[in-house]
Amino acid sequence: MAVKRELNEKDYQKRSQNLIKRILLFANLLRSNRVPVSMKNELDAMAALKYVNIESRFEFYMALRSTMLVSHKYFPIFDQLFDSFWKTEDNFPDTCGGDTEDQICSPNPETDPENKNTAQKAEQNETGDETAGEIMKEASEEEDSPPSEETPLPTYSLSTPFREKDFEDVRPEELYIYDELFKSLRINIKEKKGRRFKSSSKGKIIDFQKSIRQSRQKGGEIIDIYKKEKKPKRSKLVLLADVSGSMDIYSTFLIKFIYELQKHLRDTETFVFGAQLKRITDLINYRSIKVALSLLSHNVLFWSGGTNLGGSFMQFNETYGGKLRKKSRILVILSDGWDKGDIDLLKKQMSVFKKGFKKIIWLNPNLKYDNYEPLCMGMAAAMPYVDYFLPCHNLKTLEVFVELIKKI
Amino acid sequence: MEKLLSTEQIKRAMKEDSYVCDNQLAFVIYLSLAMEKPLLLEGEPGVGKTEVAKVLSNILDRKLIRLQCYEGLDATSTICEWNYAKQLLKIKTTDVCGQSYQLDDIFSEEFLIPRPLLMALRSKEKVVLLIDEIDRADEEFEAFLLEILSDFQITIPEMGTIKAVNKPVVIITSNQVRELHDALKRRCLYHYIDYPSPEREIEIIKTKNPAINDHLAKKISGIMAKLRNQEFYKRPGVAETLDWSQALTILEKEDIDEELMDLTCGCLFKFKEDVRRFKDMKTEVLMGSGTGLEG
Structure with missing residues (x-):
């Protein structure tokens, strides 16, 4: 179902390049809204477009969704962003990607205006007001610029007083430190070993019973030595x-x-x-x-x-x-x-x-x-x-x- | 190369094979066939994930190779095993006959028992490979699958790397018992099969159970839609709907009443607590269930 267009070669190439750039911008927008999209996903999305009719909104949407997302948990936010980013030109308002005021969509107020800008720029790009190169450059400049001066990174020396600070006394501006500290809690519980055994190729103890039992199938010759280890006990x-x-x-x-x-x-x-x-x-x-x-x-x-x-x-x-x-x-x-x-x-x-x-x-x-x-x-x-x-x-x-x- | 089916054709063919699928699913299947990429299907239990692979093998007229995953499943039991008994016999017979033999002789094709994955890769004809309930297998096994899913090849120490003769159509299903690794997800197209809408559910009931009358099908789908909005430990899926509609047909009932719901609740719920909750709320659910569509 390859797309057939009556365009001259040059125009066609320019358009397809624009499309690729817009897809990259869209992937960036997803990422800034905490939807994990890897480079492989982006490549897949572009590969998928070869097989769909991009003039059909449904096919285009499904192609992006099935290649870019890895869990249905992100479907709602994807739908929201897709709708605002890929608006058709005739009903396209001034803002793009920014009219979604839902909290899920804009977890960080600082990144939101940025999204607006990139999306807006992308749209201008479609209409040919700016060259694509400029857009990409500006977009990357915006991303490179430091998020803000007033957010110092938490350091280890800071964490000790915070560890003993009552949650009641924590000021709102200190909350972000706790996000980091919670992550560093050593929750990764090493599984305790129980008393029972399970067969395991990595085990260190030889499972005589199983080895002998299995050897009977092979005329009494012990060919495989089976091993076992203690079964983990999970709480x-x-x-x-x-x-x-x-x-x-x-x-x-x-x-x-x-x-x-x-x-x-x-x-x-x-x-x-x-x-x-x-x-x-x-x-x-x-x-x-x-x-x-x-x-x-x-x-x-x-x-x-x-x-x-x-x-x-x-x-x-x-x-x-x-x-x-x-x-x-x-x-x-x-x-x-x-x-x-x-x-x-x-x-x-x-x-x-x-x-x-x-x-x-x-x-x-x-x-x-x-x-x-x-x-x-x-x-x-x-x-x-x-x-x-x-x-x-x-x-x-x-x-x-x-x-x-x-x-x- | 065989001709690629369009989304519409897939949808129609699946309908003929009594699987009612929506546009989204049909399109993802089309895309997965076109891009030759594995398709990962997630969804609640009983929404027809495994069925997709079965129907697909039917409509494409390809053999279905199924790998059911379970805890402790390892690479050897999915790729190949050596036929030890035969190897031993071979050694003993050559000994008795006084012939000499090379070690390579007993590690040849003759003594290899291929398992699902190797079968799928070496098959002369095109096949559909179903890796069912991958979330039940261990994470190590998931990592082992990566090579097959991205390059359609596997590496066996004794034999080297085996590349697929014909790229199989790969369908992977998961019940979300645990989160799958990103590396695996990245290699697949992703689709989530949700509970069907009441309209589609009626269509499914009628397709699978043609004997049922319109009124009853409508009522069943209305009740199911209501039940799925409630907090149950295990919400009834499409499989449960079909069981229930079949039970009602066997009982030759024209309508559903409270007594009948009591008798047949085993078709819908499999947990003691759920059954009790269902019995408590049956009057409420039954009321106006015929209007499930309008509501």
Whole structure:
């Protein structure tokens, strides 16, 4: 289905070069919106255009989408950017790529105007106002220019005081340092070896049983020597995070922490609760924390509301409990224990947790006060069932928690 | 070289083979055939990912070679194995007969048992290679596949590099149990198969189950659309829809009522908690389910 055009050779070449440049600009736009597009993807996209009718918007769209994206998570943002970038000329307004004010689309206010400019320039390019070379040059100049002077890079010496700083006292302008610090948490848990064996080609111990058993097929000659190693024992986590009003100061940080946890630990299941419970495992499964956060704010409607510990836990047990309550899993609850619900119900649910999970860890930011005692009703009721009761008000305490789950 | 099918032709041919696919899917298939690139299909379980490969092998009239992935799957069991028993027999018989033999003799074609990947590459005729549920296999295996997916060749220590005689059409499916590596994704075209729209679901039900009446098909698709909006541990896919519609046809029912939903809920949900939630909400779901299309 090659495209047939009645154009002279020179004109045709110029047009196709323009198209290539626009595709590169579009890929840049995607990247600046945190959609991972590699060079290979770009080349594939151009190769794909050989086989489609680029005058058909649908075919052009599908060709770019299927070659450039690697996950359906990026479909919505791709659609948005595609629509604004590849507008047809007759209904093309002044701005391009900039009229999308959604948070997902412009995670960084600094990069947004830049997107506008590049897109605008690209459009001028189509109409032939500027030479393509100039556009590329200017675009690259813009990218090269330093983002801003007032954002110093975090250094190691800085991080020590920040590690012990209470999340409550963190100023908004210091938030970006925490993004880096959370990344550097050593969550990558080395898998503990269990007592059972599994066959493995890399193992160091010879599996005599298997070697002899297999040799029987071959007339009793041992030809292959099979090896085995200890089977890794994985602790999987189930996280229940409180996002009610009383946890407001901490929930932003804790969600970031949870995001990192889920990124590194396979099979972690995450839920948030307040007045009710919601599974957010899929929502925060994004490569970019900003996309994850904005998705959360769209989808979790009970943020900063009241708390109903018992009710939320019951909802968990009824809906997901049968599948997730296992002795191989550790339950982690992040909450301050302020509860407006039924205390008996809470006790009952906690006892169900206690029977079902390997261990229960409760992270409570209020534990930072030396004389803190779990007096509020919810916390007092839950205490007897909790195996580990830890603070979580700064980075250092979270590190302690990470070390703990490595050991359990 | 055989003639390339257009998007419309693919769509029509698949419809004839009772697979109702939308424009997007048909186009991605067209593109993957044209560019000779592997196609990675992701989607919830039961939306018909594996079926695509089966139907494709039918309409292209090519043999389907299927590699089902599982945890612990390794390279040797997917490329080739030596037929040890035969090799030993050969050694013993030559010994008995007093003949001498070269070591190379027993590592020849005669003693090689080809496994799916080697079969696909060496096949004289063109084939469709389905690598099913790749997310179940280990990451090492994923890395091993990279060479095949980009260059259509594999390297076996004893035999050297084997290049594909005919580039196979490769379809890879994933249920998103885990995130696949970028390197693998980059080598493929990507498409996500979503749950079908109510209109298309009706078409699917009718295609797969011609005996069903219009009213019932409409009602089923309405109920399914409603159920998929709810929080379930495992939402029912198209496979469940088809099971259910088939069950209703066997029971010779003309309409769906609450009692029938209770009896047949095993077709739709496979988890205890889900079944209970479904039973709790069945009245609500049933109400106005016939209007699934208008709503």
